[in-house]
Amino acid sequence: DTAVSQTPKYLVTQMGNDKSIKCEQNLGHDTMYWYKQDSKKFLKIMFSYNNKELIINETVPNRFSPKSPDKAHLNLHINSLELGDSAVYFCASSQDLPSGTLQADTQYFGPGTRLTVL
Template identity: 90%
Template sequence: DTAVSQTPKYLVTQMGNDKSIKCEQNLGHDTMYWYKQDSKKFLKIMFSYNNKELIINETVPNRFSPKSPDKAHLNLHINSLELGDSAVYFCASSQDPAGRSSYNSPLHFGNGTRLTVT
């Protein structure tokens, strides 16, 4: 199936630990994203990569580090996890960088990783 897949689906860990979330898309898209969804359902963009190049880096703690080994993969590594990091993290991809003039290429989302920090 063509899709955006992310693993793991659930991640429960303790404060201070380091964890990674992996994302892969087989849609042939050039751009990938990480979004964070809090308990109030707000979806906030964190990072975006276009052809392995970082193009969006929102104001997130530097404990969060994205890594894109190739344009089909965008992983998210989180150091020294804190309670406030608990949220659902969504990976997404699009053909062009979202917001490019004249046409907004729709985003394709994965099903999310629910991170719980205890």
């Protein structure tokens, strides 16, 4: 059973197009994330949603719009794609820790979507 799945795995498109990447988790987690991994393997968080509410938005161009129809899904829509958007995009999810818990959660990552903009 795939815990965090993403579709598509590969996406090749032309500059200026609009595309979406989908993410689903079957772990019952409350929080989902989108990360971007650039060509140098550097990973940076883009967005996070908790129970369908946006909680992290890290200085990402507004061409990127995340949408969470329910807490098991977090999709990423990208308008007017640019060459610099080429990267691997990872979705992740984690279970909220009880309030007052001093603990580190575990984020579970999907397999990634390799986006190539030509």
